Amino acid sequence: MKLATWNVNSLAVRLPQLLDWLAAHPVDALALQETKLTDDKFPHAEIEAAGYSAQRFGQKTYNGVALLTRGAASDVTKGIPGFADEQARVIAATLGGLRVIGAYFPNGQAPDSEKFAYKMRWLDALRDWVRAELAAHPRLVLMGDFNIAPEDRDVYDPVAWAGQIHCTPEERAQFQALLALGLVDAFRLFEQAPKSWTWWDYRNLAFRKNQGLRIDHVLVGEALRPQVLACTIDKLPRKNERPSDHAPVIVELAP
């Protein structure tokens, strides 16, 4: 079984690339972030023609998440239950014996901003909810664009980024607090090449210079750890014309 997450930075723009990618990587489930589409504009027909059904939770212009699945999805949850949020950032479903949460974590803008305070409130709410979900569904996967680089080795220039957004001690503590619930960073279960990133700035030839961050993650419940066979970043879509600034992350689970 294969799952993946990809921040597509506008599904309307990236739909052809998404369909190409699914044809090359027929994963069982794909979490999308930054669809930037209201639900009435979601490209259902094209995605169904590709063999997927789609759960979507969108809004105009910003944010927006979706969960594409080959099999049936049940118990769909949109947003963090009990957390009032105008921003569409979370979608969850049960499929094939797994509880899958796809999330687009807030960016946070700058450590002293109101958006950062919102990011912290959002992370607190997410953690409380994931704790309960994990208790109910030990076979849980939390994946998406976390907008957190967990460690210095996840940053191309950790000195320049020290204390900056994605790298603050507060954000990193939030990431560790998620792990402390009983989740594992699937990517770090395996030996990985140094300088492995999931995001490269559009500016400054950052991709060509491999100046990026690892901010897209797949966390799995401890119960699933023995089943994790691989976790990889697919850099190829970043080489497309008009690419997303993020690359997909793929995890493979033993049946």
Next chain:
DNA sequence: ATGACTCCCAGTGGGAGA
């Protein structure tokens, strides 16, 4: 360089992203 690029909604500019 408080930049650079891309997307969106707008409407020939500005917010947001990371």
